Every structure is written in structure tokens, then in C-alpha cells.
Amino acid sequence: MADGRTSTTDEGTMRALLLENIHPEAERLLGERGIEVRTVKGALDTDELVAALDGVQLLGIRSKTTVTDEVLERAPSLLAVGAFCIGTNQIDLTAASERGLAVFNAPYSNTRSVVELAIAEIISMARHLTDKNAKMHDGEWDKSAKGAHEVRGRTLGIVGYGNIGSQLSVVAEALGMRVLFYDVADKLALGNARRCHSLEELLAEAETISLHVDGRPGNAGLFGREQFAMMRPRSLFLNLCRGVVVDHEALRDHLLSGHLAGAAVDVFPEEPKTVGDPFTSCLQGIPNVILTPHIGGSTQEAQEDIGRFVAGKLRDYVAAGNTSMSVNLPPVATDRGDRTRILHVHQNVPGVLATVNGVLADSRVNIEGQTLSTRGDLGYVITDVSGPLAEEALAKLRDLPETVRLRVIAG
Numbered sequence: 001m002a003d004g005r006t007s008t009t010d011e012g013t014m015r016a017l018l019l020e021n022i023h024p025e026a027e028r029l030l031g032e033r034g035i036e037v038r039t040v041k042g043a044l045d046t047d048e049l050v051a052a053l054d055g056v057q058l059l060g061i062r063s064k065t066t067v068t069d070e071v072l073e074r075a076p077s078l079l080a081v082g083a084f085c086i087g088t089n090q091i092d093l094t095a096a097s098e099r100g101l102a103v104f105n106a107p108y109s110n111t112r113s114v115v116e117l118a119i120a121e122i123i124s125m126a127r128h129l130t131d132k133n134a135k136m137h138d139g140e141w142d143k144s145a146k147g148a149h150e151v152r153g154r155t156l157g158i159v160g161y162g163n164i165g166s167q168l169s170v171v172a173e174a175l176g177m178r179v180l181f182y183d184v185a186d187k188l189a190l191g192n193a194r195r196c197h198s199l200e201e202l203l204a205e206a207e208t209i210s211l212h213v214d215g216r217p218g219n220a221g222l223f224g225r226e227q228f229a230m231m232r233p234r235s236l237f238l239n240l241c242r243g244v245v246v247d248h249e250a251l252r253d254h255l256l257s258g259h260l261a262g263a264a265v266d267v268f269p270e271e272p273k274t275v276g277d278p279f280t281s282c283l284q285g286i287p288n289v290i291l292t293p294h295i296g297g298s299t300q301e302a303q304e305d306i307g308r309f310v311a312g313k314l315r316d317y318v319a320a321g322n323t324s325m326s327v328n329l330p331p332v333a334t335d336r337g338d339r340t341r342i343l344h345v346h347q348n349v350p351g352v353l354a355t356v357n358g359v360l361a362d363s364r365v366n367i368e369g370q371t372l373s374t375r376g377d378l379g380y381v382i383t384d385v386s387g388p389l390a391e392e393a394l395a396k397l398r399d400l401p402e403t404v405r406l407r408v409i410a411g
């Protein structure tokens, strides 16, 4: 552990620094709780960030700010980092955990947006909308029903029945689609959806396949020549999850041969870094293929929800020490009354709880409530006590060799 003596007793006004154009909802929510918020439009480099974090307890970033071990080392007042996005690769989570800093993100805020794009694409492909639209712009009137279908009654096969896959299931059924799904984990089938016991079973029956698996290492190359060959003739294919999951050359061959009737792809094995960068793919120029620049979750509604969700997590962490859905700290969330609350992040080794309680008992402090949770090397115990807390007891807790971070919220 990096620093076994870090201690904070909350006093005075908390400060937050929000970078990269985070939705104003976050500023509103934090401000409402008396937190002083400074916003900066862009990302900051290491030195700028360290300077801006002077006296700041909460940092909000999106994907372009890198929070390294060095930044955390040089920002001693920091209590928590909010990633106002889905991924947290830009944050050194090990370094944050070693300092007992909480990191939060918004894993679910854009799931509905992905579902809506998938539905739009299924209908677009079934009606050849993108081709018809291109022809109209070229001055061609192609009023033909050939190859155009309703989605009602078609069978949708969902691979990965998590947050997105299961929502897609519900919305697709509302459109009259029949839904099958395959997931490696035990998942409750929603509505009339039916679970398949293998990917092969799903591919043999569905005529629209939509991938919604997570990015675990084994999923790279999940969908290649063999899987496309198993799909029913003239099927539609969608990938809005991860680029590396699909072999694009194999997809191209199956589209060009006519085995597949259309594809919608939102994610690519290699994606341009910034807006305006050039993009190339072997899927370009193929009829009834919809290519989108990883925008499945990119809507104003998702941004607003991310702002609200992550700011809410930061606010609850400041107010009560709650870490529910933290990316790195053990999850503890309990209501706080007007009692003094001791937040103790420690090394997850035997005897820490007994020692903490011994220190409190020795100083004749009455414990009113206590919740412990552990995660890997870390333990986190929230203790609510009545009566005053002697500085001597605090010093003893702070000086325990297992203490990673000690924070006290006064009653």
C-alpha cells in the first residue's frame, strides 16, 4: 500500500474540478450540495492537472484526461475521481486503490441509446433504407418492394444478454419480433424471449443476429468464418459491442457472396482517435451495410444521464462515504443520520476490524452502526459512533499499519 497514514477530517467547503465539457447536470447536482465546482472545457496534461487539483477533493474527467500515479501522488487533497464515461482505462486504478481513493464511472447510462440504434438499424436493413436513400440523392426512383421486409414476426438472436442485450430483447418484442438469446452466464429470460443453450442453436434459428457481449479477452474473434457460415441464408448481422469480437474480412466475404443480406457495424478493431481522422474498413462500399463511428451510446440523453449518475456517486461519497458501484473500492452504502461517521479503508488482512473496535472501545466511544466490505487487497469499514471522537483515538486509527485512508465526517 502506498501510504498507510493518509487521514482527512472533513472541514470547510469541498471543491470539485470538472474537465472535458462534462454535462452541466453534474455541476448543478454537486453545487446543490454546497460543493464548489470549477469547470474546464478541455483535458489537462499532468502538470496543468496537478496545479488545478490544488485544494480539490473531487475530480471529474472523461476519456481524454489521464490520471496517473504521479498525478495522484501530487494531489494529496483528492478524495475521489469520477469518470463521466463508461471506460476507466485512463485512470491508474491500482494507484487510486493504494491511496484509498474512490473511482466511479457510469456503466449503464447509455444502454438505452445503444438499443435504440440497434432497433433503427434492424428496420433500416430490413427495408434497405440506406441504399434507397443514397439512390434518391443520386436521382434514382427505386420504388420496389424486392427484398424489403417488416420486422414483425422476424426472429432476433441476441448474443450477450446483459444490460444492453436484455433491453433490446424487450424493445424488439414490443415491435412484434420473436427473441432468442445466448449468454455464457445464467440469465433470466425477459418477456417471451427464449434462451438458447449454445451459439450454434441461436445461429440456426434466428435470421437477425445482434452481438452485445462484453470485452473479456476470450471474446476477441468470437465471430468469424465458422459462425457466419452457420447463420441462416439472407440473415442480417449487427455488431454494436466491441470491434475485435468480429472478423471483418469474413463478414465482408459473406456479404459479397449474398449469404448475408445486410450488416450494421458501430465498432471496429481499430478506430480513429479523434473526430475528423480518416477511417478505412474492408466493409466500405458494400450495399445494405450501415457503418457508424462508435455512436451507439452517443446521445444527449446518455450524456445527461452520465452527468447525473456520476455526480450522484461523488456526492454520496462525500456526504456519507458510500462506495456503491465504485470501480475500485469495496462497496459499502448505508444511510447516515447525524452521528459521526468514521470511514476506514484498510489492507484486507485478519484482525483489522477487531483492532479498530478495540481503539474505539478504549476511548469509550459507542458504536451505533458498522458495515464492512472487502475487495481484493482492500477492506472498507464505515463506523457510526455517538458522542465526541477523541483526537487520540483518531491518531491511533490513522497510525495502524493496515490503514490506507481514514476520513471522518463530523456528526
Ligand SMILES: NC(=O)c1ccc[n+]([C@@H]2O[C@H](COP(=O)([O-])OP(=O)(O)OC[C@H]3O[C@@H](n4cnc5c(N)ncnc54)[C@H](O)[C@@H]3O)[C@@H](O)[C@H]2O)c1
Pocket: 086, 107, 110, 111, 114, 159, 160, 161, 162, 163, 164, 165, 182, 183, 184, 185, 187, 212, 213, 214, 215, 216, 219, 222, 240, 241, 242, 266, 267, 294, 295, 296, 297, 298
Ligand atoms: N457501441 C457503443 O457505443 C457501446 C456503448 C455501450 C456499450 N457498448 C458495449 O456493449 C457491450 C455490452 O454492454 P453491456 O452493458 O450490455 O454489458 P454487460 O456486461 O451488461 O453484458 C454483457 C453480457 O455478455 C455476456 N457474454 C460475455 N461473453 C459472452 C460470450 N462469449 N457469449 C455469450 N455471452 C457472453 C455476459 O455474460 C453478459 O451477460 C459491451 O462490450 C460494451 O462495451 C457499446
